[in-house]
Amino acid sequence: MRRDVFQAIADPTRRAIIVLIALQAMTPNAIADHFDSTRQAVSKHLRVLTECELVTQTQKGREIYYQLELNKMKEIDQWLGPFRKIWESRFNQLDQVLLKMKTKKK
Amino acid sequence: MRRDVFQAIADPTRRAIIVLIALQAMTPNAIADHFDSTRQAVSKHLRVLTECELVTQTQKGREIYYQLELNKMKEIDQWLGPFRKIWESRFNQLDQVLLKMKTKKK
DNA sequence: TAATTAAGCAACTAATCGGTTGCAAATATA
DNA sequence: TATATTTGCAACCGATTAGTTGCTTAATTA
Numbered sequence: 155m156r157r158d159v160f161q162a163i164a165d166p167t168r169r170a171i172i173v174l175i176a177l178q179a180m181t182p183n184a185i186a187d188h189f190d191s192t193r194q195a196v197s198k199h200l201r202v203l204t205e206c207e208l209v210t211q212t213q214k215g216r217e218i219y220y221q222l223e224l225n226k227m228k229e230i231d232q233w234l235g236p237f238r239k240i241w242e243s244r245f246n247q248l249d250q251v252l253l254k255m256k257t258k259k260k
Numbered sequence: 261m262r263r264d265v266f267q268a269i270a271d272p273t274r275r276a277i278i279v280l281i282a283l284q285a286m287t288p289n290a291i292a293d294h295f296d297s298t299r300q301a302v303s304k305h306l307r308v309l310t311e312c313e314l315v316t317q318t319q320k321g322r323e324i325y326y327q328l329e330l331n332k333m334k335e336i337d338q339w340l341g342p343f344r345k346i347w348e349s350r351f352n353q354l355d356q357v358l359l360k361m362k363t364k365k366k
Numbered sequence: 367t368a369a370t371t372a373a374g375c376a377a378c379t380a381a382t383c384g385g386t387t388g389c390a391a392a393t394a395t396a
Numbered sequence: 397t398a399t400a401t402t403t404g405c406a407a408c409c410g411a412t413t414a415g416t417t418g419c420t421t422a423a424t425t426a
Contacts, residue, residue, distance in 0.1 A: 164270035165414080169339075176346060183372065195415055197374070216372050216423040224347045231344065233275075234337055240282060241330045271384080289402065301385055303404070322393040322402050371424070382413070387406105394401070 159229050162206045167191070168199050172208065172222060179212065179221035265335050268312045273297070274305050278314065278328060285318065285327035 163169050171185055182200060186193040200220055203209040208226045212219045269275050277291055288306060292299040306326055309315040314332045318325045 158272075160266075160272075160275065161270045164267045166264075166266075167414085169266065173342075176343060181372075182374095191415070192417090193373085194375095194417085198414075201374090218373070224343065224350070227340070227343045228347065230336070231340055234333070234340070236279075237282060237330065237333045238337065241334065244330070273384085287402080288404090297385070298387090299403085300387080300405095304384075307404085324403070367426100369424100369426075372422085373420105374422105375418105375420080377416105377418090379416080380414095383411080384409105385411100386409080388408105390403105390405080392401100392403085394399100396397100396399075 157202070157206045159206055159208060159226055160233075162203055162208050163230070165199065165202075167196075168203060171196070171199055171203065172227075175209070175220055176222050179219035181217045181219055185220070263308070263312045265312055265314060265332055266339075268309055268314050269336070271305065271308075273302075274309060277302070277305055277309065278333075281315070281326055282328050285325035287323045287325055291326070 163172065167189060170189070174180065174185060174188060182193060182197050185200070186196040189196060200209060203220075204211065206226070208223055209220050210223050212221065269278070273295060276295070280286065280291060280294060288299060288303050291306070292302040295302060306315060309326075310317065312332070314329055315326050316329055318327065
């Protein structure tokens with residue numbers, strides 16, 4: 155079973171859950187209230203998110219609070235790193251073109 | 261058919277293709293040489309990447325060069341934006357904790 | 367203690383995915 | 397012109413996915 159961060163954020167509902175619990179931990183029921191699908195469907199998404207360690211649990215009585223594991227989100231950011239470098243350097247190239255145009259105008 | 265950037269980068273082969281053509285455009289055959297799977301499989305991945313506009317084509321005779329559309333990659337970066345803000349602020353909080361510890365030591 | 371509430375687990379289903387093979391169209395080369 | 401090369405398209409297949417319903421377990425609460 156493939157289970158990595160990229161596969162986890164492929165599903166729009168899962169991305170919505172991530173956004174939802176980014177700032178405060180929530181229980182499955184509370185999360186499910188925000189969606190049309192059943193609690194079980196949300197629970198399944200939480201399982202996927204847990205398996206790839208994007209989310210961790212904290213039990214409080216019979217309630218389980220799910221919170222986002224920000225460090226795992228950084229993995230996506232890290233993969234993006236090299237590309238960011240490319241588009242930044244291209245922007246700099248454009249910058250230089252614009253600079254040259256300015257100089258020519260003089 | 262769901263077809264967005266996030267679904268596109270969910271597949272590891274597709275991510276590898278993206279990395280491969282990030283710096284220079286390549287033909288399907290040249291790309292397929294880098295993988296174990298058949299040319300058709302790679303072609304299918306290129307179709308997915310094209311459909312979600314992560315990749316564009318340039319015909320040159322009977323060859324078709326595929327190049328990465330960096331602007332589309334920025335969409336992922338943008339989605340990550342708010343989270344980056346959170347972990348940066350948390351880092352700052354940690355920073356303040358460390359600062360306080362330093363102060364206490366004095 | 368009995369009823370209610372929160373949550374996980376298992377089985378099932380329709381749809382989608384990643385891959386294959388086979389074929390057709392267009393361009394290049396002998 | 398005949399042949400080889402590059403590519404896309406369609407049909408098919410097994411595995412996975414996202415969702416459902418039904419059930420059990422554990423913690424509250426009346």
